[in-house]
Amino acid sequence: MSDNKVQIFDTTLRDGEQVPGCKLNTEQKVIIAEQLDILGVDVIEAGFPVSSPGDFRSVEEISKIVKNATVCGLTRSVENDIKVAAEALKYAKKPRIHTGIGTSDSHITHKFKSNREAIIERAVKAVSLAKTYVEDVEFYAEDAGRTDNDYLARICEAAIKAGATVLNIPDTTGYCLPSEYGAKIKYLKENVKGIEKAILSCHCHNDLGLATANSIEGVINGARQIECTINGIGERAGNTALEEVVMILKQHPYLNLDTNINTQMLYGISQLVSDRMGIYTQPNKAIVGANAFAHSSGIHQDGVIKNRETYEIIDPKDVGVTASAIVLTARSGRAALAYRAKNVGYELTKLQLDEVYKNFLDFADKKKEVDDNDIHQIIESCKLYKEIISA
Numbered sequence: 163m164s165d166n167k168v169q170i171f172d173t174t175l176r177d178g179e180q181v182p183g184c185k186l187n188t189e190q191k192v193i194i195a196e197q198l199d200i201l202g203v204d205v206i207e208a209g210f211p212v213s214s215p216g217d218f219r220s221v222e223e224i225s226k227i228v229k230n231a232t233v234c235g236l237t238r239s240v241e242n243d244i245k246v247a248a249e250a251l252k253y254a255k256k257p258r259i260h261t262g263i264g265t266s267d268s269h270i271t272h273k274f275k276s277n278r279e280a281i282i283e284r285a286v287k288a289v290s291l292a293k294t295y296v297e298d299v300e301f302y303a304e305d306a307g308r309t310d311n312d313y314l315a316r317i318c319e320a321a322i323k324a325g326a327t328v329l330n331i332p333d334t335t336g337y338c339l340p341s342e343y344g345a346k347i348k349y350l351k352e353n354v355k356g357i358e359k360a361i362l363s364c365h366c367h368n369d370l371g372l373a374t375a376n377s378i379e380g381v382i383n384g385a386r387q388i389e390c391t392i393n394g395i396g397e398r399a400g401n402t403a404l405e406e407v408v409m410i411l412k413q414h415p416y417l418n419l420d421t422n423i424n425t426q427m428l429y430g431i432s433q434l435v436s437d438r439m440g441i442y443t444q445p446n447k448a449i450v451g452a453n454a455f456a457h458s459s460g461i462h463q464d465g466v467i468k469n470r471e472t473y474e475i476i477d478p479k480d481v482g483v484t485a486s487a488i489v490l491t492a493r494s495g496r497a498a499l500a501y502r503a504k505n506v507g508y509e510l511t512k513l514q515l516d517e518v519y520k521n522f523l524d525f526a527d528k529k530k531e532v533d534d535n536d537i538h539q540i541i542e543s544c545k546l547y548k549e550i551i552s553a
């Protein structure tokens with residue numbers, strides 16, 4: 163793997179699917195996994211096999227159909243979880259077991275009623291056992307975001323010695339600031355013995371709206387895998403959005419970091435996941451929201467009609483959106499109206515446009531958005547209508 167390649171680890175079907183009320187059946191998961199594989203993700207986390215027979219079956223079926231990506235199954239640091247995951251992954255061309263344990267003092271004291279040394283022992287046992295089944299073992303230090311860096315480095319070092327190929331540093335509660343998360347990754351890069359044998363992975367939650375920023379700060383500081391979901395779906399405020407991190411790296415080439423993602427599939431796969439999960443994507447969602455390439459104020463519309471780049475940093479076609487949209491509202495100007503009228507067949511002179519625009523404003527004040535049918539109606543109501551259509 164080249165040093166500037168960032169691996170995309172998609173967890174839509176595991177962490178993403180933990181959204182309340184969004185359970186997918188095996189057939190739906192297989193359809194999404196097939197598309198993720200074509201999209202070019204490097205790893206598909208297909209589920210948590212021990213959690214239910216349905217999840218086991220999904221991981222097994224996804225393992226059978228995925229052609230290129232690594233297929234990964236989640237486990238706790240529990241012997242039976244690891245055995246079951248290995249069984250579910252047996253058909254995968256490239257299987258990975260993702261095992262780990264909570265490492266913050268809060269998890270160690272309250273969840274496990276244990277101590278730091280005993281947690282390191284459990285982590286080592288889990289990684290070593292997983293390693294007897296598969297070569298590729300990812301270790302997660304749950305709540306690493308709130309784990310003291312010194313202890314985190316010690317447990318990561320022990321996991322690498324036990325055979326971990328990837329170290330996942332989750333900001334499980336979405337607490338970190340980008341500078342803190344970046345510094346954590348840098349600290350691990352500089353202080354974990356044997357770190358050159360493993361890839362550091364960012365797994366950020368969005369409780370403070372910082373999941374994307376934290377993941378980017380992580381790769382700037384040396385991580386080479388980002389764990390993310392389509393549309394940023396996931397428990398509570400969700401996970402890092404795949405489409406956001408991929409487009410940030412693409413639009414900032416000077417970072418010298420890239421991915422294998424076919425970005426022209428991003429809009430389509432966003433729609434697929436939203437549809438199958440029954441989760442509506444907010445219109446202002448970056449990259450894939452309905453308004454991500456829609457312009458409605460007069461000043462912006464005029465600029466975009468003259469040159470798209472005045473108000474757009476991404477060519478919509480690069481993410482699979484056919485074109486930017488010029489939305490007609492009472493805030494639109496003459497340029498936008500002339501542009502949309504031309505799209506439905508009317509080439510207006512300056513005089514005609516002045517009259518049509520007056521009628522348009524009356525109409526738009528009553529209706530939030532003016533569509534193509536409304537444009538015909540507005541033009542038909544003009545005194546100059548006959549002149550316009552005979553042109």
Ligand code: KIV
Nearest residue numbers: 177302304305332334
């Ligand atoms: O957020 C988290 O800590 C996780 C781990 C189980 C990887 O999802």
Ligand code: ZN
Nearest residue numbers: 177332334365
């Ligand atoms: Zn998570």
